Amino acid sequence: MEKMKILVVDDEQIVREHFAEQIPWEEAGFLWMGAAINGQEAIAMMERELPHLVLTDITMPIMDGLEFAQYVKTRWPHVRIIFLTAHDEFAYAQRAVVLGAKNYLLKMGLSQEQVLQACKAVAEEIQGDWMKEDLHNRRIEQQRQEEWTARNQLIQRMVSEPASATSDSMRQINEWIPFKGSYCSVISVGWDWYWVFHENSLAEEAFEHMQWLAGEALEQREDFAETSIQVAVFPYRNSRLTILVTCPMQRGYAFFQFALHEFVRYGLEKTREIVKSDCFVFVSAITSQMEQVAKQIAEGQARLQDYFYSGKAVMANQDGMIEPEPEPDSVERLEQIARMTKSLHNREWREFMTMVEQLTTLRDPAQSSDFLLAVARGVLENGMKVPEPHKKSLRMRLELVNTWQAYCHWWELAVDYLAIPSTLFEQKNAVRREIAVICGLIANRYNEDLSIADLADAVHLNPAYVGQLFKQETGEYLSDYISRIRMHKAKELLGKTELKIYEIAQAVGITDYRYFCKMFKLMVGVTPTEYKRSR
Template sequence: MWNLLIVEDESIVRLGLRYMVDWETLGVYWKAEASNGEEALRMLDTEPIHIVMTDIRMPGMDGLDFAKQVKMKYPDVQIIFLSSYDNFAYAKEAIRLGAIDYLHKPTMDEREVAGAIGKAVALLADTPAQQPTLTGDERNLYLLSLLDKYTIPGNPSLAELETEEFQQGYWLTAFRKRDDAVQAGEDSGHLKFLSVLYLIEEYVSKDWGGVVFHRDFREVVWIAPAAAKAGGIGHSERGKYLERLRLKIFELLNAPLIYSSSSLYGGLEQLPDAYMEVLLQLPVHEQSDNLIVRKSKAFVDNHLLEDITLAKVAAEIHVSPGYLSRVFLKEIGENFSDYLIRNKLEYAQKLLRDTNKKVYEISAEIGYTNPHYFSKLFKERMGLTPLEYRNR
């Protein structure tokens, strides 16, 4: 779609134009409206605009002065003039400024408007450097539409996916945060996801390339060319590359991810098949929770008020403490001891809020025989002493 800006001081004229023709069938998106030249110039500085339809006579800056400035700053923008006056001098000046058409408002009809837009679209399509520009959100939505056989366009096209690097095909990977990882608040979780998205994009752009986008701020999708930019990274190395990326994200952002990747595909019309292959391979239910971790978490939940240690849990599920510690950190993204303390202190907060029990009673109830140690630990983790937390 090519973005259209209407510059017209009469709101009734703008309204009439909007519904005079079916813009989308002409390949045009009604992007913005302005009531004068100054406002329109500000819009051009912030919005990707390809076609401008502007009145010649407006208060303040008139259409001719406005067009001169547009052509100086944005020479590829196509301009169509509107006028209530059938004045040859205006038309002559409009043509000199590079306008592609001059429409007489009192007599113009749907056919004339469509014809003028057709000229603009044809000129834009013939300009190699000028392609329809999408905002970040529009680009993301378009890329998502390519992943579903019910929404993919009839002739899918995106310049980023039609470069030389994609001539040998592509493969697709989806990354998701583990459902059972430490949960953050809504705002911080959103920011954490964006950090993961940007890090993946930066990491892959250096040595592999491709396109990175997201689904609802829950999943990162990477469409990668068949061959990496850097030498020595071939088909058999993809798994190792993805694992290095996963570990890098965990190391820098403490964000445990799971991922799945597809085999090699060719045309863009096969993107839904590639994405479906990825979804079928993604771990389901508790997202590949290791059986050992599931058992250890269940034991902690059932014995939270007792004096639990890593060694006790390891003995209960018949593994070594060292192995349990490594697996727990890998699967959950949190040390076993931190997981245990976090759950105990969350329970202590509930008791402080909902009961009148003394601090030493709560300490003993959750398995800490030394109330001073409990108070110190509580303040280190929560920033308040137990009494301060209760009385705030």
Template sequence: MSELCKVLIVDDEYLVRQGIKHLLHWEEEGFHMVGEAGNGKEALEMVATLEPHIVITDMVMPVMDGEEFVRRLKTSNPNIEIIVLSSFSEFEYVKSTFQSGVADYILKPTLETEGLLHVLRATADKIPSLRGREHSLESFTPSVDHIIDKLISGYETDTDVTNIRDSFPYDGFCLLGCPLKSLQGKKQNEIDSYKSNLLTELKDYLSPNEVRLHLIQTEPHLFIVLLNCRHTEVKQMTDILRHMLTSMREQKQGVWVLGELFQHLDQLGSIYRESFMKQMEYSFYFPEQLIIVTSELPMFPKLNTKFNLNQFTDEIKRKQSDTAFQYLQEHVEVLAAQFKNDVFEFKSFLSNIIFVIITLLDGSEVDTEELNEEKYVYFKRMEEAEYARDAVIILQTFLDKVKLMIGSVDNKDNKRVQQLLDYMHEHYAEPLTLAELSNHFHFNASYLSSYFSAHTKEGFSEYLNRIRIEKAIEMLKDDDYTISVISGSVGYSDHSYFCKVFKKFTGDSPSSYRRKFMKQEK
């Protein structure tokens, strides 16, 4: 068979890389996709290991852009041919790379199978070791990696999966995986080496049993293997995996997940996308677990987890923050126990609550300058939280700080409010209004109204009326005062309104109350 031309794809957009990977039948056309990188720096590290004949690279990328990557690659590996991907707007920029020895370019907006294949063939013909080879390999048999990759990615494959029966001879399949958290920021060759060693360790544990393992190349920081065994031996295999992971506890990367059992390889794509990757997220809610086995997950009843935001905000506005925060914490506790909740939605809810609380406090006496400066730190930490418990701790840390700030304001305000209440008791006969008192004592009128509701269990007007009616009751006990005089003396200029308010508080009119009192005195 002719030698396959090895190709490396470099583009910071995952979907673009996936699109190119599945645009044609690479191996059938005489090419082998040996790897993919997200930027020039990552690609340079991979070149030494993969030794590609051709590199297809984007121009605009983070860390190291295409222009610098092309220059460095051609300096260190002049025999590697380079094809540049570009958009129309980048064309002048792309032309500068031809001075570094770029073989050809492809416009992204017009990228299609025939055009890509034409450029690849023309470029491969420039490589001495590949010159004269057959473009199409009639006897080509797709590799296991090629078929698995097609199935995982959701692209249709016209290859009969029974052709790889020798690689997967048993009637049971399941996926096993874990996140490689400690490898964040590591070079690609280090990640590949770690995955290879981990696969070897798995094989050593499982080799005495009739189990086949195949490493699936997906995201760099995910380790996922396809297990193939007799479906009757899945329970035994699960026990072996638990024993293995217990012995590896000290080097634990994250929570492992063993997916559901399926019996046909062509189910792999749907199982991976619709089930297994969702189950991988469950580890967010089970940080103490060594392995999550899908068939052993607890059955939780579906709970109504809708948060009453109106109730929460009303309690904050009415200065009942302790009640509001207690309700929030109870709700979050319920959410954190629902492992099927979407992780992004869970984190977004907690971040949104932090934002809502700060916004509500902006209209209060609390100085929110520091909170507004720190909120983006909270958002970032929430986004990076590995587990639900970590996200809850971040929220709790925020709430603890807010409680202290509110408590500090309340302590200061208690003295000021007491002065205000004393003033109302002394000047109740005067035409007092909330706006006038707020201005006199340097309170925000809205805050003062909320404070009354929270701490006196009644509004400002009701509190003032209560003082006046209590004074009126004292005066009614003295027969020397007429009801009209009493009305004016306690602050009511409208006699009929005074009678209405008095009856609301006592259940009697002023005259009826006086008669009953006098009768009791006799």
């Protein structure tokens, strides 16, 4: 619990020294801030640091205690005041109560116990207020999160199933922003967070918070209140917003058109500032028909997919866009996922990499970004056997893919996580099944004390023969391959965690710290410490 900060205001030096030196503030759970000679000096001190409780004399030069208390009550109403005075008069006590004083103590014969008892009573009251305020803030935050989630789910339904966007959905939206007698436009905004996540590895909660901050800033633009323009923001995925802007029809179409143009400019600038990334936006036509708004919501998010290839920041029509080919049906998508998943399960690396290459080769006409992302998502969830932290990272990155470049990079990273040796898919002939199984075991158990004998036993071969076979099939010694995979994982941990170097050595299956450092320097070219510092 935070300690209560105490400030004393009294023009008598002996009183100030008594409170500073004779009262055991720290033992009683308080923090002594200091003492002021009069109200004016106390205000100057409070400008620098605000106390929770002020004990002040009444009769003082320059600014007396009553005048000081009036100022504090007006400017800092949460600061509590206890009056210290030699006056045992009803008029003073009555005025002190009016000014919100929490107690009225006579300085004559005042003991330590009386001072601390009075301060503790006020401290308990303050802590009670804190608890109430904290509970109130938690309720508000919970309501905000529930509403934000409800908005997200609503837009998810309207985008994924536009045909089923019923009047009920629009009635629900109408609760947040009224349509009757208004013009409306739907603005769809997205931003490219893929590279931000790749370089900083921020938690998902951080992205959600920045998305909410952007929405909050756009909804609360102050100058719109004067023009009767209203804004409601709905989140979509982790890096998108659907923004509904309405304007009373009596303000005129031309007025709204101009205001909308200004809002788009402002919205892009503000969103970039908050999410710290490039943004792209699609602006729908202005309409006065509610049923059109539902279609525009789905259309807006669909049109943001144009950014996947075009990279245009502002889109309001199709001129100059790369036209994707028609969306493949769900059967074709499922078949593609099944083929890639099967190749992974069977360790058919060459076949798998051929399909990855097909997905990451730009076509004319271009493949639908929805199709490409759906295939990646299906293969990730159903075919990739990687440690859960890696799968979680790939899942988060995929949610942030908004460009062709990011999509290709995602597959590079996925292949890297699968630890497929490049020599395996560069060969003309498929690698033997036993070698594929060994590579899979190493990828999943690199952090264990693996021996060639253990790996040979797993594929029912002689240890000496396994080493020869691995070199013959891959062009790499088995022990070197194990070390390479371990150093690859070590580089990831050095770049993305705060683990100590000896902890990283153990995490990749090497118990000898010195051997780990020597091996890392040999294979990476720098020491683990130098590598970590360079990140």
